[in-house]
Amino acid sequence: MSFLENLISNTIRPDVRAVGNYHIADASGFIKLDSMENPYPLPDHLRAELGARLADAVLNRYPVAAYGTLKQKICARLGVPDGYSVILGNGSDELISIIAMATARQDRRAVIMAPVPAFVMFARSAQFAGADFVGVPLRADFTLDLPAMLAAIAEHKPSVVFLAYPNNPTGNLYDAADMVAVIEALGETGIAVVDEAYEPFARTSFMPRLPEFPNLVVMRTLSKLGLAGIRLGYMAAAPALLEQFDKVRPPYNVNVLTQVAAEFALDHVEVLNAQAALLNAARTALAARLAELPGVEVFPSAANFLLIRVPDSDYACAKLFAHKVLIKNMGKMHSLLADCIRVTVSTPEENSAFLDALEASLPSY
């Protein structure tokens, strides 16, 4: 073995060596429908104004670590209840990792739980923090299997349950009463993290319910609203709980350029919300068109993507790839997702290109 191979086997944890990379496809030259981004840029006049603000940003100093102005804008514009604040992350990915790090323990294996299939970072962050991940399968229609969730909570006593609302990759909203039953079952022994990455499209939220449940954390991101490039996530919870998570957060995790861009975007949040409304209408139109295709099943979605079952997801993805359309093949991710693909809702032109390429991939009857 070479020096580096020895070094790696002597130092890097076996479970880290065994795991694959978080795969991000090279999208150059493709219609990119794999990552639930907003296809619409900021309008030109706002981009010019943002450019001027960024030019004035102080780059030779560290960010002002309290992030006071940005936090206040988030609280005021995005519906954080009075008495609650937020902490910020380099995307909600970082917040998931902070939650896992703060809850994994040395004295016993902590369990982090989520209904599955779920966003893959829940399991990866749990693993890297040294916690066990327990996934509780959804029902075949992707609703929450409440009895199974309650039984798993009683058995494993999880420190954290992640509930994505709407869920990725299935796109649906769980029944709110089922969510409350999970939050209440966790009680004082577990934190319920409601991940509302797709809230701009779902337009329903647990944020106003924070005062009802002291063990509730509501996590969101600006990524899906149109700012995936700046990497800004935030989570709200009871101040005493946030204070604990804040200790684990790297001190200057949100950079100055992100801070300026996020504050600017929040000053113009109505522009982003209008884009989200446009994408919601496009989702309805795209779902209707897909439902007409033979052998295609479209699942209900409250997010900016659709989960679709096709006759053969490997074949469909290969065909779409050949047509320079990048989507996500979910067929191998979980048994409940057999032959499923996930596509981001985009502009009318890109949605049509996707439809045409998908149609070409279907067997002709």
Ligand code: PMP
């Ligand atoms: N949560 C869910 C459910 C997601 O689907 C995603 C992104 N795909 C994230 C969190 C992470 O978002 P970001 O790191 O861009 O804030």
